[in-house]
Amino acid sequence: MTSSSSELALLLLSLSFMMLGVAASQSNNTRAEVCGRQAGGALCPNGLCCSQFGMCGSTSDYCGSGCQSQCSGNDIGSIITQHLFNNMLKYLNDSRCPGNGFYTYSAFITAARSFNGFGTTGDLTTRKRELAAFLAQTSHETTGGWPSAPDGPYAWGYCFIREQNNNQAYCLPGVWPCPRGRLYYGRGPFQLAYNFNYGPAGRDIGVDLINNPDLVATNPTISFKTAIWFWMTPQGNKPSSHNVLVGQWTPSAAERDAGWLPGYGIITNIINGELECGHGPDDRVADRIGFYRRYCDILGVSYGSNLDCYNQRPHTSGRSQRSPSQLYEKCRDAVFTCGNISIGYPFSGGDREPECGHPNLELRCDFTNTTKIEIVGIKYKVLDIHQESRILRIARENFINNGSCRPQIPIQDSILNSEPFVPGSRNTNLTLLYDCQSSSSLGIFPCNSSNYNNVSITTDNIRGDGCSANVRVPVLQSSWERFRNKTLDLEEALETGFEVLWEEDMEACGKCNASGGSCGFNDSNNQTVCYCPSGFESSSHTNKCHRSHLPPSPAYTKNNNNTKGGSKSKLKLAPILTGLTVAGIVLVFPVCFIVLRFKGKSLSNYLQGKINDDARIEAFITKFGLFAPKRYSYEEIKKMTNKFNDKLGQGGFGSVYKGKLPDGHLVAVKFLSEMKGNGEDFMNEVASISRTSHVNIVTLLGFCFERSKRALIYEFMPKGSLDKFIYGQGSDNQSRQLEWVTLYDIALGIARGLEYLHQGCNTRILHFDIKPHNLLLDENFCPKISDFGLSKLCEGKKSIVSMTGARGTAGYIAPEVFFRNLGGVSNKSDVYSYGMMVLEMVGGRKNVNVEASRTSEIYFPSWIYKHLDQSSNLNINEEVTEEEAEITRKLIAVSLWCIQTNPLDRPSMTRVLEMLQGSIQSLELPPRPT
Incomplete structure (x- = not known):
């Protein structure tokens, strides 16, 4: 045997004897309970110490070296003596403190003994830190200190009750x-x-x-007991302060991404993070740290790491303590609404309780009505949410507000891989390098900033040694290409944002909704939960409400009214109602039969057709499931419109009425008087517009379907439709005219909305009825595309659809809809309608010498080319400025490209946007159509 082998054998033999000796010693003082890490962190009963070998006892073998928990025998008096208590809380009994004489040492020790593990878990350093942290946090909550107070502000804890x-x-x-x-x-x-x-x-x-x-x-x-209870008990989705301090909390990947790391700082976040954490230095946080440092110094222990929560994502208040039945109603009815964003599960925020969504998908609405989200400590502006494709388009707030040359703290990458986010596939990752010393072949752009002199940009993932700062941030590929082509500057490219996908079990939520429940989220197991009307919260395995969890139907509820008067009155009323019902049927049936016969339909066929239509629409709504907008009853529609009192307009579809939701928001209610195509218009509108979320698409807030009573509820547009302005309707025609810049902005907004429908949705939407009447204007003349009754959906990348008949309005319908030899009907049909509409917008102006009328046929290419060529001044009046003349030329040139006879010659809406935003010099007139 070698020398080293002999030494190893002796060492193992010595260790064996040592363990046998300790075990023998323990056998005389133990009750055979297993504790500590050997028993999953269990504590010993009756305050006994847990030895390093996981056994319970009270001698030095248990409570001495290697002791795991309750090492003082559940008595923190061995660490915090009466003298030390009075020194730490020096002015506890000062007459200037309203609570003087209340908080006593004996009350503190007595209360502490009621909580196993408080101040007695872990080694001596851990136990001292926990007690210092507890007294520091509670001292801040009850402090009476001021900057110039005797012995400093941190000697004045426990002044208030x-x-x-x-x-x-x-x-x-x-x-x-x-x-x-x-x-x-x-x-x-x-x-x-x-x-x-x-x-x-x-x-x-x-x-x-x-x-x-x-x-x-x-x-x-009791007062001290409530404080220690709060310290020892997890609050909602938060860990307990005790578990954090003694090392029994391990943050998840998502929590680490939020900056939630073990240390004193996360305790502050747990206690009051919503108000104090996540927005940089805060005096309240500094005050808490001041107390903690003083107490650690008195106890002779180091502070540990992560003392503040300045850059931690604030812990939400978490659970609202509502019952499952209350959460069912809150999560079912509440929608986060802010600006152009309206969204439900899996998001929370606003009216949606924390239990209604994923904790990392919490949205906030600022005073400018802009939606914000915080991801891994960085604040982003939410530009768009596509719920069906689970895509979030966001832009870094510190770049939007301050420009690419002035990124504020944190200088932190935005390459998101934290739960539940996945980077989008349409992004390009940029590295921005600030004030690099070494010469570089990268493009260098000057900065109009006091922070930096210049910024270099690359798509390579490089560290940027010798640079003042560097940061990686994604942009959309399309924005990157436009930046390279110099049609966008860097700040504009960053402002268009980038896409991230969220991963969430939407299938489980769909099952929940289909079963009559409403979806929520359980932070403890990171899973979707289903809240049921009866108050039952379904398990994560079934994730749906069973029939026993739903409230009983009134039709099958037994009458438990045993009072004589009650039962008699119901018995007497029944024959009367039955007689009236029979009489009504006898009178109505012949009338219906005669009317239907005159219409050429048998009663059985008519009724069967109505039943089939209703069943088909009901099945469609059920299939829509999670993504269906809110459903209102007819009585609710009557109430919100004040019994249809304020009529806004009327068309072939029915009438539109002004209404008001219970929260005071104004709405427009489109009541459909006649359903064409067996309810196809109704289903088209719900299916199409519910898939959208864009500032230039009108928001569908809900619908009503009760057999023949069908209505759609939209956001209210105070300026009405565009046609009223371009045709000068009303008594004061001049007041109806729009400035050229406003017309240009409207045309640009409509183009953005159409591009979104054609490209931005996972399921492309072809509108097929673009015309001034279907374009609504908000109070700022921001246009919104509406009326999706004729729309068609295109799955995937397909853009050509089949049509059995013409769709649209005469004068705006593309030629290929009638003449199929020109090619299939596609998104280029919407482009044609857009071009005709913009020409009408230009022609409707009074300061252009064109004989405008309400029919767009006069603008057909053969007519317009008689009045326009490249050298023409368009016969614009002298009143028009040079800028307005350029806008007019640009609108007409773009429109003429859009109304080319051959669909292949028309630009896409993406190209239309580029032409509208580009220079007039780069635009050429298209060839004259044949």
Whole structure:
């Protein structure tokens, strides 16, 4: 045997004897319980120490070197003595503190002994840090210190008992009641507030705090117990402060991406992150850190890492303590609405409770009505959400607000791979390099910024040594190409944003909705949950509401009214109702039969057809499932329109009425009087527009379908339709005229909306009825494409559709719709309609010498070319400025390209946008159509 082998054998032999000795010693003092890491972190009963070998006892063999938990025998008095307590809370009993004499050392020790593991878990350093952190956080909550206070502000903890100058009830109806006269404002070391905290705290410590909330401010032991309860108990989707401090919390990948790392900072985030964390330095956070450092210094222990939460994503308040039945209603009815964004599951934010969506998909609406989202500590503006394809288009807020040359903190990459996000496939990743010292072949762009002198751009993933800063950020491939072609500058390219996909189990949510439930999200297991009307929360395995979880149908509910008067009156009423019903049928049936016979239909065929139509539409709505907009009853429609009191207009489809939702939002209700194609218009409109989310597409807020009563509810457009302005309708024609710049912006907005329909959706949408009447204007004259009753859906990349008949309005219909030898009907048909409409917008102006009329046939190419060639001045009046004349030439030139007879000669809407935004010098007139 070699020398090294002999040494190893002796070492193993020595260790064996040592372990046998310890085991023998433990056998005389243990109750054979297993604890610690050997038992999944279990604590010993009765405050016993857990030895390094996972056994419970009270001697030095258990509580000494290697002890895992409760190493002081559940008595923190061995660390925090009376003298130390008074030194840490130096002015606890000062007469200047309203709470003087209340918070006593004995109450603190007594309360602590009620919680296994508090201040007794881990090694001595860990135990001291936990106690320092607890006393620091509670000192901040009750501080009476000021900057020039004796011994500094951090010697003045525990000055207050009650929240000052606030006697609000802080009671939310839900799981815990709100007894009359009870107030749940902040009390105690953690300023415990709200009934949903008083209730469970009292339950767990054995005191009725719902009916006796002031015990927290009158009994010091109970007061300390509520604070330690709050410290030891996970709050909603957050870990407990105790588990964080003693190393029993391991952050997930998503939590690490949010900056949630073990340390004192995450404790602040758990306690008050919504107000104090995630927006840079905050005096309140610094105050908490000041207390913590002082107490660590007194206890002779290091501070550890991650003290602040300045760059952590704020922890939401998490669970709202609502019952599953309340969450069913909240998650079913609530929609996040902000600007052009209207979205439900899996997003939360706004009116949608945290339980209604994924925690990393929380949206916020700022004072400018702009949707924001924070991902891994970086704030983004939400430009678009495509729910069906699960695509989010976002742009970095610190670039949008400050330009590419002035990125604010954090200088952090935006290559997103954190849960639940996946990078989009239509992005190009750019590396922006600031003030690089070495010469480079990269393009260098000057910065009009005090931060940097220049920025270099590359698609390579390089570190940028010798540069002041560098950051990687995606842009859309199309924007990158336009930047390279010099039709976009860098800031504009960054402002168009980039795409990320979110991964979420939408199939499970679809099953939930189909079963009558509403979708939510469980943070603890990272899965979709299904809230049911009866209050039952389904398991993650079934994820649907069973019939037993749904409320009973009134038709099958037994009459439990045993009062004599009640049962008699119902019995007497039944024959009367039956007689009236029979009489009504006898009278109505012959009339219906005669009418239908005159129409050439048998009653059986008519009824069967109506039943089939209704069933088909109902099946369509059910199949639409998760993506269907909100469904309203006819009674709700009557209520929101004040019984159809304010009529906005009428057409072949029916009438439009002004209405108001319960939250005060104005809406336009299109009530369909006649369903063409067995409900095809109705289904087309719901199917098409529900797939869209764009600033230039009108938002469908809901619908009504009760057999023959069918209505669509849209956002209200105060300026009405475009045709009223280009034709000068109304008594004051001049007031109806639009400036040329406004007309140009309207044409540009419509083009963007059409490009989105043709390219931006996973399922392409062809409108087939683009005309001024179907283009609505909001208060800022932002155009919105509406009326999707004639639209068609194109799956995948297909753009040619089959049509059995002509669709559209005379004068705007593309030639290929009638003459199939020109090619198939496609998205180029919408391009044609767009061109005819823009020509009409130009011709409708009074300061252009064109004999405008309401019919667009006069603008057919053979006519327009008589009045226009490349050298023409378009006969524009002298009143028009040079800029307005250029706008006019550009609109006409683009329109003429759009109305080419052959669809192949027409540009795509993407190209139309490029022409509209490019220079007039780069535009040529198209060849004269034959």
